[in-house]
Amino acid sequence: MFYREAGQYKTNYAADMAVFPLRQDRIGLAVILGIALVGVPLIGNDFFIASVMIPFLVFSLAAIGLNILTGYTGLISLGTAAFMGVGAYSCYKLTTFFPGVNIIVLILVSGLFSAAIGVLFGLPSLRIKGFYLAVATLAAQFFLQWAFVRVPWLFNYNASGAIEVPQRTLFGLPITGASATPETRYFVCLGLVVVLTWFASNLVHGKLGRSWMAVRDMDIAAELMGIKLLNAKLTAFAVSSYFAGVAGAMMIFLWYGGGEANDVFTIRLSFNILFMVIIGGLGSLIGSFFGAAFIASLPTILKFGLPALGVPLTGATAEHVTFMLVGALIIFFLIVEPHGLARLWQIAKQKLRTWPFPY
Amino acid sequence: MAQAPDLLAQTIWEGLVSGVLYALIALGFVLIFKASGVFNFAQGIMVVFAALTLVGLYEKGVPAFLAVILTLGVMFALAVTIERVVLRPLVNQPDIILFMATFGITYFLIGFGESVFGGSPKQMITDQLYLPKGAIDLKILGGIVSLQKIDIAAAIIASLMIAVLALFFQYTRIGRALRAVADSHKAALSVGISLNQIWVIVWFTAGIVALITGIMWGARSDVSFALEIVALKALPVLILGGFTSIPGAIVGGLIIGIGEKLGEFYWGPLIGGGIESWLAYFIALGFLLFRPQGLFGDKIIERI
Numbered sequence: 001m002f003y004r005e006a007g008q009y010k011t012n013y014a015a016d017m018a019v020f021p022l023r024q025d026r027i028g029l030a031v032i033l034g035i036a037l038v039g040v041p042l043i044g045n046d047f048f049i050a051s052v053m054i055p056f057l058v059f060s061l062a063a064i065g066l067n068i069l070t071g072y073t074g075l076i077s078l079g080t081a082a083f084m085g086v087g088a089y090s091c092y093k094l095t096t097f098f099p100g101v102n103i104i105v106l107i108l109v110s111g112l113f114s115a116a117i118g119v120l121f122g123l124p125s126l127r128i129k130g131f132y133l134a135v136a137t138l139a140a141q142f143f144l145q146w147a148f149v150r151v152p153w154l155f156n157y158n159a160s161g162a163i164e165v166p167q168r169t170l171f172g173l174p175i176t177g178a179s180a181t182p183e184t185r186y187f188v189c190l191g192l193v194v195v196l197t198w199f200a201s202n203l204v205h206g207k208l209g210r211s212w213m214a215v216r217d218m219d220i221a222a223e224l225m226g227i228k229l230l231n232a233k234l235t236a237f238a239v240s241s242y243f244a245g246v247a248g249a250m251m252i253f254l255w256y257g258g259g260e261a262n263d264v265f266t267i268r269l270s271f272n273i274l275f276m277v278i279i280g281g282l283g284s285l286i287g288s289f290f291g292a293a294f295i296a297s298l299p300t301i302l303k304f305g306l307p308a309l310g311v312p313l314t315g316a317t318a319e320h321v322t323f324m325l326v327g328a329l330i331i332f333f334l335i336v337e338p339h340g341l342a343r344l345w346q347i348a349k350q351k352l353r354t355w356p357f358p359y
Numbered sequence: 360m361a362q363a364p365d366l367l368a369q370t371i372w373e374g375l376v377s378g379v380l381y382a383l384i385a386l387g388f389v390l391i392f393k394a395s396g397v398f399n400f401a402q403g404i405m406v407v408f409a410a411l412t413l414v415g416l417y418e419k420g421v422p423a424f425l426a427v428i429l430t431l432g433v434m435f436a437l438a439v440t441i442e443r444v445v446l447r448p449l450v451n452q453p454d455i456i457l458f459m460a461t462f463g464i465t466y467f468l469i470g471f472g473e474s475v476f477g478g479s480p481k482q483m484i485t486d487q488l489y490l491p492k493g494a495i496d497l498k499i500l501g502g503i504v505s506l507q508k509i510d511i512a513a514a515i516i517a518s519l520m521i522a523v524l525a526l527f528f529q530y531t532r533i534g535r536a537l538r539a540v541a542d543s544h545k546a547a548l549s550v551g552i553s554l555n556q557i558w559v560i561v562w563f564t565a566g567i568v569a570l571i572t573g574i575m576w577g578a579r580s581d582v583s584f585a586l587e588i589v590a591l592k593a594l595p596v597l598i599l600g601g602f603t604s605i606p607g608a609i610v611g612g613l614i615i616g617i618g619e620k621l622g623e624f625y626w627g628p629l630i631g632g633g634i635e636s637w638l639a640y641f642i643a644l645g646f647l648l649f650r651p652q653g654l655f656g657d658k659i660i661e662r663i
Binding site: 074076124127128130131132134135136138139142143145146149150151267271274275278316317319320321322323324325326327328329330331334335338 | 398444445448449452454455456458459460462463464465466467468469470471473474478588591594595597598602630631632633634636637640641643644647648651
């Protein structure tokens, strides 16, 4: 009744090709953005913003990156965390070389280094695919993780072996470092995620996105149609690693604050991001957000939510339960709904469209 | 290298031993991949889980050999469960979906194993299983090469197991059925082979291999979930040897094992050490550039 396309006429091609052809979707998007921009900082306390919303935004961006590679192009990568690490470390090097340049610019630029490394490790994808490629990306994971610890140049020869996030300001407000408030960091994250999601959306709906999907569905047929596999696969690696790199820089500079940099970018993180993509929905941008929200909030919910409900749960048990639950859910989703939460969202919208007369 | 031939021999021996253990994990992968086309990422965690179950049962007061039998029972139950809960509903799905499902199995087993047996490292029950201890010192090449007896035992047991598996695959009814299923699910079904039964058998066999690997590996170091990372080493072994070849798994394992030990020993210190964590992958990647199907793998010819 409220979610109808009846009466919304499309009179030109641009309107017909729109990402959100329904007026209700556009209003919905505006409402969500409004909540994110005004509602969350108004209602949420610092804990909620710093340890729920910021991780959610960071992981969403990383999941979008991996989704471009795995969901849209069909190339499996187990090295996302390593590419995130490249972003974080190159952002750190850049900010020590150019202290005067705005940190947001540097975060965006550091993604480019990650993209370059991603293309380098994507090169084997031209000869190998499937499981073989998954193993090849593990090479990136282990090599880069090793480099973050063993190459002192990367962390400026610090005795601690960790990178320190310096204080950087925007319009006089500190946005990184110890004195930045969660709200300002949240706004920076939100801005970056919104802009980059818009960018990703345009990419996957455009010519490049089409060629990625053709490669995913059947690479030989795509080649016959004139799509250059080399270009499609390497751009997928580049764009995917760019997103991962920006997410990694955000992770260290806007969420963690430095110290842990050498032990967060592990294979565990790579797997977690892969799970976000699987549970959220392969080949769906909105699914990346759903998956990130789900996987990122699950440990917090178990750790703080269940005791609040009266179920006693220690930290260690919560961790085990998280592992079992994530494992079981992956299998459940693969069996019941291979397209993940995004597909459930789509079904809900379809039901709303025909409600209250489903036939 | 030439100045200290005894050190070289020692390094090669250590590489050989870890190569055997990599090969054993890779063997579990190959078994399952051959017979069902599933790339089983969970094989590494199955090794940990089997070893942990064995030690955990022993710590709960079960006699050692009864614990081995009970662990085999657990692995069988695991195989049946995986077949019922995961594989049967996912039959006919793309390979990549099944691959991701084994990630789910991995994570479930990590959580399950830790919550039942605890996450702390445990001592493998070497004495109770009458596994040899101590070392033999060989005087060769003007120095002393020390061989751990447990390593020799591991090599012998591994070769025996591989021989048994090869005979099993080649000469028994079930072995033939397994090869038929590997060739084509549909054709195997149409001649009356029960796919479900075959899957249980294959996963149980992989479980047995996992238990033996777990015992051998646990005897060298503690039994803990840190082995999980070591188990990932089996992946370069696989791409080196080819996914479908048992000899490939063995040769690949030995090449990777020796290669990474030599690399770590001679070139590791030059660039900061600890290169063992990625050297294996680069050796495998190097091979991939020349032979994408691995040393002994089947060449896949694609048509539209």
